[in-house]
Amino acid sequence: MGFFSAKCTSLARLDGKTAIITGCNTGIGKCTVQDFFSRGGRVVMACRNLEKANEAAESIKEDCKNKENLGEIVVTELDLSSFKSIRNCARRLLSTEKRIDVLVNNAGVMMCPETKTEDGFELQFGTNHLGHFLLTLLLLPKICQSTPARIVNVSSTGHTGCKMDFNDLNWETRKYSSFQAYKQSKLANVLFTKELARRLKENNITGVNVYSLHPGVIKTELGRHVRLSIPWGLHWLLNTMSLFMKTPEQGAQTTIYCAVDEKCANETGLYYAECESKEPSAEAKNEEAARKLWDVSLKLVGLEDNFFNLQK
Template sequence: MPWFSGRCTSAVKLIGKTAIITGCNTGIGKETALDFYKRGAKVIMACRNLDKGEEAKKDIENKCKDLPESGKLVLEKCDLASLNSVRDFAKKILDNEPQVNILVNNAGIMMCPKGETEDGFETQLGTNHLAHFLLTLLLLPRLRNSKPARIVTVSSKAHTRNGMKLDDLNFKVRRYNAAEAYSQSKLANVLFSKELAAKLKEHNIDGVNTYCLHPGVIKTELGRHLDETLFRGARLLIGTVFGPFLKSPELGAQTTIYCSVDEKCANETGLYYSDCVVTSPSHNGRNDEYAKKLWEISMDLVGLKDYNPFTAHDPGVKS
């Protein structure tokens, strides 16, 4: 148990609200879904593995079967390693959900072996950043029409460890390093949230706020690739040595929940949080030039170069 762990103490209800969470069949995503469900929200669980997602859904429902005013859980397929899957998911949301009040970009992979997504992106950049970038911008017109709305992106303190090679984001030239690739993808999360807040302000859009956060070092399945990318037995060794200092998934979800629902941060945007308080990201995470350039590159990579999510018409709203 860590010496200190921030907690969201807000008792706010989410009855009548719709929240989307990526990667919530396990870990802090599942704990976030459980919390929102208890608050009465309609929670759309965007998962790659529907079998595991169904198990998580049933577990949450069983835990809350005697609670009054619990919400509704809806399981949907969304594979972040495929931009087509992200587009299909976003279309289903736009076709069926009249509002989206909270979007939690939670899913992620860490220090996996060298590989590429379906679209040819380095696996961690493609999954952790580009897929969430695309999803957020496709849903932004609906979020704009669901104000107040919050966009919460789960990053990591690992974003501080390395910089960003904007001319070689996908490790086509430099030698692949799993830890460096993970750090770069988490830095991308920070820069995306920062630049999104800036662009919302530029377009005079208020009521849609962005948040980015470090959840802490947590006992989850996120480290499942460590034996492959570090050394055999790394996961067991790290778990044994650092186990007493790791957060539980329930504690690890607290900053996500705080940024999503707490009244105290309702008027904040573009900031970075840890243990439910604002903190400073790395020097690179505060770099406006990096943020702008990454935005431009990301728009091109995901095929949104000619799309303006800040002025685009919401297909669910009649002209």
């Protein structure tokens, strides 16, 4: 139910605009699709499971059937744990979409068992950070042509209390901790946001704003691995906490705020919660770590070091 949950009150429309949302067949992503659809936007649902995504799209259309001035919903395949899938998806979007006004990097995995991506990276770092890093940079030229545009990275307050371990990003020398791996991937989301905003400004690319956010603690499918990661004796605590969790609709509000609200239209590189900017952790403001993560990520996903120069 969420005892404290801010709401995006903006009435901004998305008529004639295109928004891409990753991992949005359930939870806060699905709620974000419905909101953008209701605002008249063309919403591209980029999801791994096309069958579930199409079912979600039909469900949203049914829920909105009595509303006017709706947009349209398009479904496309995207598996963020596969660089091949990401590149194929980006290629399709660049050819089919005339513009990309909003990109919401919403998809994520949380506290899953130790697993590797198709390309050999720890699943949470590979999906939550590297996957979205690659997708964003591949789509960036089109985003820059669609200004004013926004890039929204869904992170978590879980980014606090950890640092990037650049000596072992893949958890090959440390004992694997699904919780710490998740925290590191969420810290990477905030650092990526900060560094992307800095590099856009440094390269005199204007009109593209970047946001990271904590949606709140939400009852969604994302936490399905959590029960497997904690001792049985603490499940009562999880059950108690669930009474205070937000609904997916409540959890989507800060994402929607960052994507459409006029009040943050001139802000970039900041971190948000409850529909307002907040201070992230000290490590999330570490400029050296942000630069290093950028450089390392470019190499890991196979992009050129002079990426921004190539966009001019």
